[in-house]
Amino acid sequence: MKGNEAIGEGAVRAGCRYFFGYPITPQSELTHYLAKRLPEVGRLYMQAESEVASINMVYGASGAGARVMTSSSGPGISLMQEGLSYLAGAQLPCVVVNMMRGGPGLGNIAPSQADYFQATKGGGHGDYHLIVLAPNSVQELVDIMKKAFDLADRYRNPVMVMADGIMAQMMEPVELDDQYQIEIQPKPWAATGKVDHEGKNLINSCYVIPEEMESLNFILRDKYSEINKNEQVCEEYQLDGADIVLVAFGTASRICRAVVEKARAQGIPVGMIRPISLWPFPADFIGTAANRVKCFLSVEMNMGQMVEDVRLSVCGKAPVYHYGRFGGMVPTVRDVLEEVKKIYSGGAGQ
């Protein structure tokens, strides 16, 4: 199965009933898949007039109680930022897929991880967080869609799934779970008409009185610390005896896996930590690893974004370096290995 189809099938199996979106490469094949697949199972695929409209349709559908998603890339995700802020403020669940591409500006459609800051640090206005997940295989793309919808519902918060054009096009065998059970919890807060519930339900993020706005912020802050406590996820690879630890997610982590193997074969003790949740960032695991590691190298397809979170997690216990290719360029195994050797001979090896 191709990555794009895997996300689509994952969403269908996760009980996503509505998709609203607007065409953009490199996520178009996902929309082609869903445009065919959703009506087959009696659900709705709808093309909106813009990403601004799509995210607001998502807001309406989510507030009406439905499992709903949209997907886009770079420029389209930027247009959704106001809507995402409203979704977070009104505490509405939804899933947004971002197939990142080279930027800034119109940039290109080549694979990139340049939207890390935008996704993990807010992106839109106001004080809020998205839950951000970064799979790195086609199987994980399928599985993470269920997780994304479940987390969104559990915490009443938008969830973003980050991937790129390489993962979208990648073909890998996938196991689909036929026994798949969807447990959608009731949503007593949904505004579905008073006929469904006692009193009046209101989907809203407007609090004119600062004290009331602050009360919502307190609720959000408590929720985010709960998420931060419960939902940090990462994968470790060959950490035993590793002096140098690569930190990489998504496509970059696949390259780094090969780097770890090559380096180990040459006697350099390298390991990898792969954040799967980008927000909450797996700070606890990295912070603990920092007690026994000589240095970290954050390998990213951007000018250096996640490296800031690695530094915060390491908290001065070890040096943290960055290696990146950007603008749609993908780091090669050889280049990263060179960088590892440079660091190793420059001190981490002694």
Next chain:
Amino acid sequence: MRKVFSRPVSLKDVPFHYCPGCNHGIAHRLIAEVIDELNIQDNTIGVAPVGCSVFTMDYFDIDMFQASHGRAPAVATGIKRVLPDRVVFTYQGDGDLAAIGTGEFVHAAARGENITLIFINNAVYGMTGGQMAPTTLIGQKTKTSPQGRKHEVNGYPIKVCEMLPPLEGTAYVARVAVHKPKSIIQAKKAIKKAFEVQIKGLGFSLVEVLSACPTNWGLSPIEAVTWLEENMIPYYPLGEFKTPTAGVI
């Protein structure tokens, strides 16, 4: 004693924050009366805009959404697609609908989205303090057209009702005013018709309500209704622009 006048059940018993002479309150009341008369309070969902009328979210005693500036028709689309048997309406000002939200209302109309838009045209941005709106008349002075709107600089006011009929998805389009008792009665008929069109599943409906904003027009409430009658109605003629059935209001 027989009670002959009371608050519609679909309006909450809370004070409105609107300025004296503002027409938002009349429009609210008419919508609430229609909801009561059609007996749809429990299955109607409203979408409040960004603007003075953001507080419709608190005033109507029905389930409500607050939408971002201009996007109420997209939000209403999402709701209606999930809950096709509910009555879904938006309430939007002229800045909200005819400037920043131009894409959303045109495409909701083009899709024949089975929702109702109540469009309050007061020829000015109310909430942000009286700036020029897309519906501000030529020559009209606002905070951002202090010499009066000039078409050389700002183009011409948008006539929303005249734009919509060619779109096949539109079922009902009407322009009304609420500046005197006779027009209020006609306005209510149009709003009721729009809701009935939606209930019958006939497609997109929009009612434009010419509305006074005495505060930002710099006029007394009485001067404001006179100004509306003498200046707005000639440029924005009242009437039905598209109906699914024959007949005038």
